[in-house]
Amino acid sequence: MGVYSGIAHAEITIERVPIDDATPVLLLKGEFTSTDNPEQLVREVASSGAKVITFNSDGGNVVSAMAYGRTIRKLGLSTLQLRSTQCASACTLAFVGGIIRQAEPGAIGVHQSSFSPDAAIDGPTAVAAVQALTAQIITYLVEMEVDPKLLQLSLSVPSDDMRYLTSNEMQTYKVTWGNLANSKSTASNAQTVPTTEPAEALATEAAPPTAEEKARAFVAEYYGAWSRKNSDALSFLEKAYAKTVDFFGKPTPNSSVLAEKRDFANRWPIRAYSVKAGSMQVTCTETCKAEGVVDWYAKRDVGDRVSSGSAEFSFVLDWSSGVVLSESGKVILTDKNVTRPVRLIAQWEELNSSCRGGSGDLPETHLACERRESVGDKLQAVGWCYGREGEYGYQMQWHACETTSYKVEGSAGGSSTSTFKRPVPSDYPVQARFSGQTVMPDFKGRDREYNSFRTRIRDGMRKGPDFAGRYTLIQIGCGSGCSFVVVANNQTCRPSSFPRGGEEHMYLSLDFRRDSRLVAAQWLNYETKTCVVEFFDFERDHWKAVSKTSVGGEEACYRTVTQNLR
Template identity: 55%
Template sequence: MRIGVGVWSLFAGFLAVIPHAHAAVSIEKLQIQGGETVLVVRGEFEFGDRPEALSAAVAQSGARVVTFNSNGGNVHAAMAFGRTIRALGLETVQLRAAECASACALAFVGGARRTAEPGSIGVHQSSFSGDAALDGHEAVAAVQAMTAEIMTYLIEMGVDPKLLQLSLSIPSSDIRYLTAGEMTQFGVTTSVPTTNQTVTAAAGNSPPMKQGSTIAAPSEEARALRFIADYHDAWSRANPEAMGFMNTAYADSVSFYGKTVSRDDVLKEKAAFAERWPQRAYSVKYRSERVVCAATCTVSGVVEWFAHSLRRAKSSSGIADFSLIWDPSTSRIMSETGKVLAVDRKAREPARIISQWHDQNGDCRGGSGDSDETWKACDRREAIGAKLQAVGWCFGRDGEAGYQMEWHACGR
């Protein structure tokens, strides 16, 4: 979907009549010309907010764009929404007429593609809730832990962690709204507008705008590779988020392992597998991907997995190749096939995924801090680490020095 200034004006008109809420976030639908839907995340993020509501809204509406009307809230909830937005491959767009400040900025950068008007994204220091009773030592430890989590998240989302340095320089009682140059510099936005697109309102009170701008899109090969990464990231998440992504990932008719079936048939099979193996880590081996695009894109590669069922006390581990035909015009899978190359009998730990983590950790820690490849390795390491945590594995224990830390089953 291409978003222009006309859409931004439409959002502004729609959001202007909705007062800011100081309650848990809600998700509202905004229809634009052609029947396409944009989701509006409104209100303050709270600890109990569940991003599964966003996944359900995407599955129901088919929306591919999210915008915000939020002045912040709980940092962890905002990052959970951001990760869900990324797993679903959604685009985020932000307007100066609305507001996305404080923790909301973390949710915004979850967008696979991000566009914002100058002055629409606000940052400042994080703060504790008024009822958080912490002594000096606890407060220092909590601040350090939160800072580390936010930095890890920003790197995971492809944002320069120097943004955090700027945020920490602004008191929590104040807000610093980013300029267009700063958003580009820090990687908060990923694209710049070009000209001439008309969008009219299908809902709301805004008049049509006859002059606007479209977002420059990445190459189809880059989009296809991004989709494959998002696909396996989503499949490694909890079942509601995983199925929320799958609901939007397939065409109405799919060539599925040599048989032409309906999208509903594919989803039933995916849902049955997810129910059988509720904890999953699927990670594509770095540099195994191949992509060729013409009218459609053929993407192939090698993926390693570890799956676990606590209820059945069973685990599965192995390696497989995969091949997808993906339609860049619809962002849907038209064909899927593959074969298992090896299964690790009686596997009880995600050794393959841990090995991938160590490979990327070595490139991250051993590379030059001035090299983009180093930062990309760090991004891959964090993404793999999140998958290991999803299957119940933790890195290090309290009181251990960095050189002592290893991956282990959480709680052991």
Template identity: 55%
Template sequence: MSKTNNSLSCLDRALIELRAQLARILSTVMGAKVGVLRFFLLALIASGIFAHSARADIALERITTEKGVLLLLRGSFALSDDPQALAREVATTGAKVITFDSDGGNVVTAIAYGRVIRAVGLSTFQLRSGQCASACALAFVGGTIRYAEPGAIGVHQSSFSPGDILDGHTAVAAVQQMTAQIMTYLLEMGVDPKLLQLSLSVPPDDMRYLTAAEMAEYKVTAGFQDAAPEGVSSSAAIATPTVEHTAREEVVEPLSNEDKALAFVASYYEAWSRGNAEALTFMDRAYSETISFYGKPKSRVYVVDEKVKFVMRWPVRAYNVKPGTATVSCGTYCAVVGIVDWYAKRDIGETISSGSARFLISWDPSTGKIVTESGEVLEMDKNAVSPLRILSQWYDQNAVCRGGIGNSEASAAACANREAIAAKLNAVGWCHDAEGKAGYQLDWQRCGGTGDQNVSAVALSSKASIPRSAQYPVTGRFSGKTKLPDFRGRDRPFNSFRTRIRDGMREGPNFAGHYSVVQIGCGTGCLFAIVGDNNTGKPANFPRGGEDNPSMQLHFELGSRLLAAQWLDYNANKCVVEFFDYDRKTWSLVRKVDVGLSDACYRAVADNLR
């Protein structure tokens, strides 16, 4: 009995010393109220006493104190984890704070937990004696208030597990997609995306533990200055003299960062729709010195050089954000996401590009510069002869403008949008056919006439040598219910694209009798493909695509094993078409044909092969 009492006495003394140490830390850094301070002390001490090594899946533990419940999230993040379990635990316990004992795990799952943490309003708190490293850092930054001791948060490169064997194209696309997801998430949480650059500089087998200065700089820690000590009023509550005015003054509310960000994006696409000189002048001033450009860190000089190459290829341009699609979220940076419709035309040969894309622009309100640009093509209009999507926007806005009630805000906004769109259409050579017609009869046509296209097909040196689909017939066609891939087991390397693959395969075979060709965008002019066997459910990579084969287009048929891949060879300034025979196991290159200079790649594959 005496030994037990002595042991408890030693433990009590240790707890007293630890309480004092934590009190100094928290009162200095957080300025928390006394009651809240004590709550953190007791909870964190308890978590230290009962700490165990991390397990291979997530477990939530309740640490009950006299002031409430603190949650301890323990284990490695896995795809099988349910982030909503945390939301249910918060609803049950009323917990306000969460801490971690985790060495990382699956990045996507960690991000999902971080979003739940933010949604339910939890604060995150981490001592150096605990463990929050790798993907756990992403969950930690979900906290509304975030405190961590120096050395408590570790970061390094996110990498595939040793058991994942991915070919180059899939790995590049997966890394690009994951980088964009992490970047978007950090912006949502108000964290400086430069944290990602720091993480990428640390090898996967090493760990960089952040200093207090680094956590403050990258906004990993934030919010504790908002909690004032008990009995001390905030500066906002200090009484100020009342000034009486003899006349009513109109107060003009300053624009919010959200409004400024949306205005910047509108200006960006307006400038991009002007002549080359004006467009490039704007672009040269629009970017920060270092940018995350479609998932990769690039210099401003590099990005502007890419813009120069683009405007030289497509000197006639009209880009307009689809009304009602743009959303903005501001923290340290403002992330604007939306859909933009475009029309572009070559100055030679009347070649036209038209389509719709999703964009992400992250804008720094302190500098007025872009820090992140990314996006993906949603649709492309084959054989377009007009700016049909821009015209569609004009007709939609015209209907609201003319059909609006009085001076409603919606009607006024639609009228303003209509005029802005009309200016862009005029700039690319499209005019109202307005003479002698009422407003509701207005129509659009090419300025000065219809301007019929005069696009000549590329003359192939030997059309007889081009493989034809009929020469590669299938031996049978799949019938029955499609079997989907096993993303948790055999087909785990394809898990990052499981939704796109499932959706594509559920539509049934579209190639070689048994297969579904699923095409996935990886940025502007970037495409790769995965081919799923509807009989076995096994997916396979197509050997072309990604950054190595820009502007790729595919041509294939259900009744043939032949697949044609057209892509742009920048080094040779040529457009090439490669023909592959797929025999259920391997892709055999049958022939490679040059179909013209780079311009030819802006035509459909079938057009180039006629």
């Protein structure tokens, strides 16, 4: 978002999308331009009685988009965005004008703005224009009750790329708000919003679910509940089983089944279970049999022990009452020495590719997007987060939410060293503390070798020093398992490089403090397949090696420095 945002094809036009037994939805199509007049929307709303606005726009002029957003808010309209069309770049600003805002995952896109290719403008003027408009956008977002951090996310994405928001991100930034379910005039009554000419709306009344659909829904709900905290999971299970269950080939009282489930839940209180896409088969006669494969991740509450793998499952359901008559299954794969929910992450990544890469109007694309959100919710519930602040695109990965120092989570194993004496941070006090305002590097001159990473460096420095009094350590990805670290001096604005990183030091993780010059660097030595921890003293802008030790094999590099040196 900014001066000019997106590449669109025509100025804004308004079309009516007819809805059965309701007022039409208004579709705003094309490019927001400086010549647009939001009064045309006022007239169209007065004429049609519309209550809901939707978009098919790649962006355009930001000022015009905000003007439309304010008009939408003034008229008390709601906004709805389907993935079969698009609202990207500046269009996002118009969308958040809705008093109620709903959008499908992947329907809203953001990125940096740029000046129009035809604009003839010098550097100082451009900087002043961007600063002024950025202030306007922040004011507008606050006015619309949207988190201004949305702008920060937008600025982290290059203008030739696009970042489509997930459902969780839209809720976090308050891009979406409220619920249109009770509205008499919503585009959900139509199959899709047309991308060209409005089409006849289809019948709105949904057919009752079939027995097979009920069975599939039950299995999804079962594993969804089993992935929640114990109280919620066990509350669901208490109502899920018949009085007597054929439990793994043996008639078993309901109470015994629940006792076994309760015992497992107490031993493994952190759980995430997800049925593999396309694996479930359901056949229904008087009862329904549902069979498939489920991936799981479970963790003990003590000892950090993790269980991960895949299992076959089989349920026989009384589809009329929705209870389990029979349950069986078997483990088919287990993952050794892992701490990550590797199988659920793999599911999410596959679904994310299908959601982002599929045709927006295909049912399977919508299903992939919905399943991606479901798997993502389960991952977050067990303590895993996607991406960090300031990251985008290929840099974003799933990582442990509780991570506070830079590290990669993954396989576990090996043992901690008992002979190595770990240096104490307080023995390496800072020599100078930061004062005043952070000064940014000269990326066009003296520091141009860091120009390619200027956005990450600026974002990191804006947060203030986090190491040795006045420095910021900024870790930047360079591929799977590969990263390097920029050491930025917030006082003198000069960036420099950390002595470890790149493909020679894979799985690099750092442990450091603001009040100490000491840094612990952990990395994998590929030649010897050993995980190494090194300590460095950053004295007077020079790195001095303090000590070094091996903490185990490759799997040890997926634990933290503290865990390896206990």
